[in-house]
Amino acid sequence: MPRHLLSMSDLDAAAIRTILDTATQMHEVQHREVKKIPTLRGRTIINLFFEDSTRTRSSFEIAGKWMSADTINITGKGSATSKGESLRDTVRTIDAMGVDAFVIRHGASGACHQVAGWVDAHVINAGDGTHEHPTQALLDAYTMERRLGSLEGRHVAIVGDLTHSRVLRSNLISLRRLGAAVTLVAPPTLMPSGITSWAHRDGFTVGHDLDAVLGGEGARPVDALMMLRVQKERMSGGYFPTAREYTVGYGLTRDRLARLTDLNPEIVICHPGPMNRGLEISADAADAAQSLVLDQVSAGVAVRMSVLYHLLAGADGGADAAARVPRSAWAGSAA
Numbered sequence: 001m002p003r004h005l006l007s008m009s010d011l012d013a014a015a016i017r018t019i020l021d022t023a024t025q026m027h028e029v030q031h032r033e034v035k036k037i038p039t040l041r042g043r044t045i046i047n048l049f050f051e052d053s054t055r056t057r058s059s060f061e062i063a064g065k066w067m068s069a070d071t072i073n074i075t076g077k078g079s080a081t082s083k084g085e086s087l088r089d090t091v092r093t094i095d096a097m098g099v100d101a102f103v104i105r106h107g108a109s110g111a112c113h114q115v116a117g118w119v120d121a122h123v124i125n126a127g128d129g130t131h132e133h134p135t136q137a138l139l140d141a142y143t144m145e146r147r148l149g150s151l152e153g154r155h156v157a158i159v160g161d162l163t164h165s166r167v168l169r170s171n172l173i174s175l176r177r178l179g180a181a182v183t184l185v186a187p188p189t190l191m192p193s194g195i196t197s198w199a200h201r202d203g204f205t206v207g208h209d210l211d212a213v214l215g216g217e218g219a220r221p222v223d224a225l226m227m228l229r230v231q232k233e234r235m236s237g238g239y240f241p242t243a244r245e246y247t248v249g250y251g252l253t254r255d256r257l258a259r260l261t262d263l264n265p266e267i268v269i270c271h272p273g274p275m276n277r278g279l280e281i282s283a284d285a286a287d288a289a290q291s292l293v294l295d296q297v298s299a300g301v302a303v304r305m306s307v308l309y310h311l312l313a314g315a316d317g318g319a320d321a322a323a324r325v326p327r328s329a330w331a332g333s334a335a
């Protein structure tokens with residue numbers, strides 16, 4: 001296992017498999033009356049969130065608590081960064097207290113990579129700008145596998161605001177490593193630049209016509225459809241004429257869902273949340289039997305337990321942590 005989880009590219013297929021397998025065991029804790037195992041007793045995990053979050057932050061906190069770690073939440077607004085302290089000073093200050101792991105969400109792509117170079121603790125990327133969100137990709141894979149079985153040879157279509165999506169970037173790596181075929185669909189304005197050479201290099205396909213990809217003449221049947229949120233907070237200009245036109249072209253409407261279900265009754269629908277109901281996904285689709293949205297949330301706790309376990313207490317994580325020497329001068333001089 002890597003020391004940090006900054007990108008899905010830190011995990012090869014075997015490491016992904018190990019994390020997903022352990023998550024299956026961790027998931028069982030959720031159904032116990034007493035949700036507590038001693039695995040991370042005595043470890044301290046800092047959730048440092050500079051961007052808003054409901055699912056990711058609470059599931060990391062629950063994951064740590066169920067494994068008996070001490071988890072502490074710090075938000076950008078409530079920390080000294082609001083007084084002008086730099087990210088480097090903030091994380092080095094907390095690191096000097098001897099914490100074991102940082103779970104970080106930050107608006108800047110690459111922020112977690114930087115933090116990993118500044119601290120002794122393990123760093124887990126909980127979403128950095130438009131770059132990556134590896135634990136989301138892991139929980140998506142876990143959820144889809146529970147319903148579909150192995151993803152090897154399955155076809156996953158990822159639709160929506162691809163330009164701003166860290167979920168997309170992590171999922172592309174993860175799904176390709178697990179052997180799935182991937183098709184991306186978005187209006188040209190929400191397609192990341194350089195997508196053609198990227199698709200060529202990483203072996204996925206790209207389309208602009210959602211109905212053609214989902215059920216057009218000769219189209220490869222879709223096993224899982226992942227709808228991405230339109231990230232209005234990251235948009236500075238107009239990426240599509242009106243919300244209505246976006247929905248008509250790229251939304252999972254009730255009619256589209258009905259057509260899809262006729263073609264493949266087993267199809268599953270994912271969305272990382274939070275959903276813009278009525279924009280990229282209709283309420284009917286969000287709540288349909290095919291929707292795995294709440295299964296994804298449930299899996300989020302198990303997968304994050306597994307990641308924390310493997311990084312902090314797994315075969316190399318535990319030994320590594322014990323051998324760590326704090327960076328602060330005080331610890332050095334006391335030696």
Ligand code: ASP
Nearest residue numbers: 127133167229272273274
């Ligand atoms: N919750 C996910 C993220 O933080 C997806 C989203 O916000 O659209 O990236």
